[in-house]
Amino acid sequence: TQLLEQSPQFLSIQEGENLTVYCNSSSVFSSLQWYRQEPGEGPVLLVTVVTGGEVKKLKRLTFQFGDARKDSSLHITAAQPGDTGLYLCAGVIQGAQKLVFGQGTRLTINP
Amino acid sequence: DTGVSQNPRHKITKRGQNVTFRCDPISEHNRLYWYRQTLGQGPEFLTYFQNEAQLEKSRLLSDRFSAERPKGSFSTLEIQRTEQGDSAMYLCASSLVAGQGGAEAFFGQGTRLTVV
Numbered sequence A: 001t002q003l004l005e006q007s008p009q010f011l012s013i014q015e016g017e018n019l020t021v022y023c024n025s026s027s028v029f030s031s032l033q034w035y036r037q038e039p040g041e042g043p044v045l046l047v048t049v050v051t052g053g054e055v056k057k058l059k060r061l062t063f064q065f066g067d068a069r070k071d072s073s074l075h076i077t078a079a080q081p082g083d084t085g086l087y088l089c090a091g092v093i094q095g096a097q098k099l100v101f102g103q104g105t106r107l108t109i110n111p
Numbered sequence B: 001d002t003g004v005s006q007n008p009r010h011k012i013t014k015r016g017q018n019v020t021f022r023c024d025p026i027s028e029h030n031r032l033y034w035y036r037q038t039l040g041q042g043p044e045f046l047t048y049f050q051n052e053a054q055l056e057k058s059r060l061l062s063d064r065f066s067a068e069r070p071k072g073s074f075s076t077l078e079i080q081r082t083e084q085g086d087s088a089m090y091l092c093a094s095s096l097v098a099g100q101g102g103a104e105a106f107f108g109q110g111t112r113l114t115v116v
Helices: none
Strands: A003-008 A010-014 A019-024 A029-037 A044-049 A055-058 A061-065 A069-077 A085-093 A099-101 A105-110 B006-009 B012-015 B019-024 B029-038 B044-050 B051-059 B065-068 B075-079 B090-096 B111-115
Touching: A003 A085, A010 A019, A019 A105, A029 A069, A044 A055, A044 A061, A055 B006, A069 A085, A099 B044, B006 B090, B012 B019, B019 B090, B019 B111, B029 B075, B051 B065, B075 B090
Parallel strands: A010 A105, B012 B111
Antiparallel strands: A003 A019, A019 A069, A029 A044, A029 A085, A055 A061, A061 A069, A085 A099, A085 A105, B006 B019, B019 B075, B029 B044, B029 B090, B044 B051, B065 B075, B090 B111
């Protein structure tokens, strides 16, 4: 059973388009992180959200934590080929300790 | 601080051999995680330590896998009698946690294991 469901699992779009990746769960999370991973490398932390309804921006990337802290989204504006990669959401379930991951979204931005 | 360091980066081994991987976390971090990742999938939790104590081990982990963090600093992950299905990227991460709950984790570059 996947505690965090990411969608879509694959996304291929043209440069300049906007996109949104979703991360959903039936569990409440005390914190949620988004990572980006390049082939052959470890995941690199992009952002952490901890408060329900929180919105954080990182240049063209906007991250939102759901009001109930069960879901999150990543929105990219005007995608560029350099945004290509595997995007992973991860979180700590409230009352638990370990960090669990979604299955990832493989994003390809075509020039 | 150079971040989380994993060694080796790549390991090719014959089926049935034992392998050991090392992880050096960020120096002040008290929590250390091990994950396994296969191609196209998200990292799968294996185990984690709070200081030197191993607090949880995945039920999916066979008895051939063992991890240690003897002094609460570096950690090792050993796989005994390797099988082809063990081929994967093994990732280590560390975080600084105070009290309950988790904190953002920082990952090493991983060890790519290939069992032939």
